[in-house]
Amino acid sequence: MVTVVDVDAGPRTVARRVEVAAPAAEVFAILANPRQHHELDGSGSIRDDVPVLGPERLSVGDTFTVALQQSGIPYQATSTVTSFEDGRVIEWADSYGRKWRWELTDTPAGTTEVTVSMDDSCAVTPLFDQLFGDDDRYASAITKTLRKLAHRFALDADAIFPPRTLSPLCHARWHSPNLKAAG
Known part of the structure; x- marks a missing residue:
């Protein structure tokens, strides 16, 4: 079960955190590539x-444009990278001035704490966001994004290190042709 927690980041910021079963560098590689x-x-x-549209790997000052669709209406949005610390932090301001920030922290267990926040204090449409309850929509989207990220790496970890039980392992060893030949 993936647990996404609410993070208090101030009155104009929606933030959530999750722990991901991958090193920060692996997670960051996805975030730094807008494709x-x-x-x-x-x-x-x-x-x-x-x-x-944009570079394969982002850095401060880079812009990238993605195609979006909401309520069946297609549009494009261009974002500008405003903060970048390789392997740790990436932030961009979207076309409306909202800042989307990803912060990654390696844990001693080899996992990564990933915090995503959306700050609309510099948005050009803050009244629209407040009137139509977009904070709830952003909180929901961030939560779903973090769950998707956690599941992605949980699936990768299961493929590399499948869960094991002792009985099939012991059964396989007992019937091994090499063990019978040695006996």
């Missing part, structure tokens, strides 16, 4: 049938 953002999108608004 992979649709793979994590919990809102369902990023279209993967239209090419992303």
